[in-house]
Amino acid sequence: MxxxxxxxxxxxxxxxxxxxVKRFSVRPVHRPTFPDTTPGSHVLVRHKNGLLRSYSLCGGTEDPGLYQFAVLRETDGKGGSVAFHDNTAEGDSIHVSYPTASLPLHPEANSHVFIAGGIGVTPFVPLALAAQQRGHSATLHYAVRTASAAAFKPTLQAIPRLAMELYASDQNQRLDVAAVVSGLAPEQHLYVCGPPRLLDAAGKAAQAAGLNGRVHLESFSGLDAAEANSGDPFTAYLSLSKRTVDVPANKSLLQALRSSGSGLDVDSSCEGGVCGACRVTLLGGDAVHRDICLTPREREQNIITxxxxxxxxxxxxx
Amino acid sequence: MASVKNTGFFVGEVQSLFRCTIAGEEMENCNSLDLIQGQGVEGDRYLNGTGHYSPRPHPDRQVTLIESEVLAALLRDAQVNLPPEETRRNIVTIGVPLAHLVGRQFRIGDTVLYGGRLNIPCRYLEDLNDRPGAFNALVNRSGLNAQIIVGGPVYVSDKIAPLP
Incomplete structure (x- = not known):
């Protein structure tokens, strides 16, 4: 972990x-450099107002004292992107977690195909740079609403070994995800980041083509709130505080822990099973894992509440 | 039968000093800390009310200490490498048997502290630092929680000694 x-x-x-879309460049205050990153990593970022959000790192690795992330302003989101856009200034203090390599280049691949939907392009900047450094070929299929909304376009165009296809939906340019998946050459791996519909389409196409092992998905949305906060009732026994918390059908485990009166304050961020901020150690029992951030091995001893x-x-x- | 002997007077010192502003933040390695009488460490999360345990305040948590010798013992006994900044204590000592300071006043530099109670380790620390085994290894040697009787600055290498 x-x-x-x-x-x-x-x-x-x-x-x-x-x-x-705004790009934020941050530096550590008390240490000279940030922890090393693997291209395709994300971090949790804590806004000064206390909100915790998960963002892909979108910079190169040449300056170890610099992390960069980009934020799309979403007025109908949960408030994080608006806080970063409207209530953040240069010089502000901010907290950044250690990076997690959630979408790394596959070590055995030497040719890569990327599919980005909107702001899901962010991890592909360091991934394309890494592919360039390794002498690998790479193709980016980048779907956006309008050509002017394509963040990082000049940066990506400047990477010599990266071929980029831009699909602007306002010009009726449609990305055929299934065609990209089925057209994958035997030596290629595919990486996808974007909205749930895109990931779903890529996942299904990969399954249909029998390519699951060569298709890598990164999501920043996960379950929607209604689904995340409901399910069959169950009980959580808290071994350290020796308390029992009943989780009803209309609450998540996280919500039940917080309202149990136990004084427990479990961190959280996405509340959709993506970022892992609310992970706690699982000691026993039959867990129903619905996250998309833990590996099967991690699930043996952890649960995303x-x-x-x-x-x-x-x-x-x- | 051998009699139990009081260790009496000893003088140790401050090896390193740490603070952080909010729960979960990496500790900042400092050359000095300002101890505020009856309150806590200037700029630290437990003075700010932003610590992990701030919802359950206790005067003994104004400042926390741990022995550097314990960190060496964790590595020796449990193969757990817990660097000083990951202990999440404010003051790491050298040459100070902290258990002997429970219920006693002691001096660090020009400040005076009162040893309130032995610290109880928490799983939170192990999880935060991703140091499996740290929690169990720290049981019964997790340091000292103290009150600040006379405040003032403390510095690395300040002498630590019990008051009569």
Missing amino acids: TKKLLIASRIERIEHLSAQ CVSRGKGTITLHL
Whole structure:
């Protein structure tokens, strides 16, 4: 697993990459460099107002004291992107987690195909740079609403070994995900980041083509709130505090822990099973894992409390 | 039968000093800390009310200490490498048997502290630092929680000694 520590940092620069996308460049305050990153990593970022959000790192690795992430302003989101756009200034303090390599280049691949939907392009900047450095060929299929909304376009165009196809839906240019998946050459791996509909289409196409092992998906949305906060009732036994918390059908485990009066404060961020901020140690019982961030091995000893549940009684190290 | 002997007077010192502003933040390695009488460490999360345990305040948590010798013992006994900044304590000591300071006043530099109670380790620390085994290894040697009787600055290498 990754350290859950937050690194005290400061916003050095904020730039508009398109009308609705800003790039934030941050530096650590008390240490000379950030932890090393693998291209295709994401971090949790804590806004000064306390909101915790998950963003892909979108910079290169040449300056170890610099992390960059980009945020799309979403007025109908949960408030994080608006806070970063409207209530953040250069010089502000900010906290950044250790990076998690959630979408790395596959070590055995030497040719890569990327599919990005909108702001899902962010991990492909460092991934395309890494492919370039390794002498690998790469193709990016980049779907956007309008050509002017295509963040990072100049950066991506400047990477010599990267071929880019841009699909602007306002010009009726449609990305055929299934065709990209089925056209994958035997030596190629496919990486997809974007909205749930895109990931779903890529996942289904990969399954139909029998290519699951060569298709890698990254999501930043996960379960919607209604689904995350409901399911069969179960019980959580908290081994450290020796308490029992009943989780009803209309609450998530995270919500039940917080309203149990136990004084427990479990961190959380996406509340859709994506970022892993609300992970706690699972000691026993039959867990129903619904996250998309833990590996099968990690699931043996961990549970993502915002979405995952249990059957009967599960035991948590809380 | 051998009699139990009081260790009496000893003088140790401050090896390193740490603070952080919010729960879960990496600790900042400091050359000095300002101890505020009856309150806590200037700039630290437990003075700010933003610590993991701030919802359950206790005067003994104004400042926390741990022995550097314990960190060496964790590595020796449990193969757990817990660097000083990951202990999440404010003061790492050298040459100070902290258990002997429970219920006693002691001096660090020009400040005076009161040893309130032995610290109880938490799983939170192990999880935060991703140091499996740290929680169990720290049981019964997790340091000292203290009150600040006379405040003031403390510095790395300040002497630590019990008051009569």
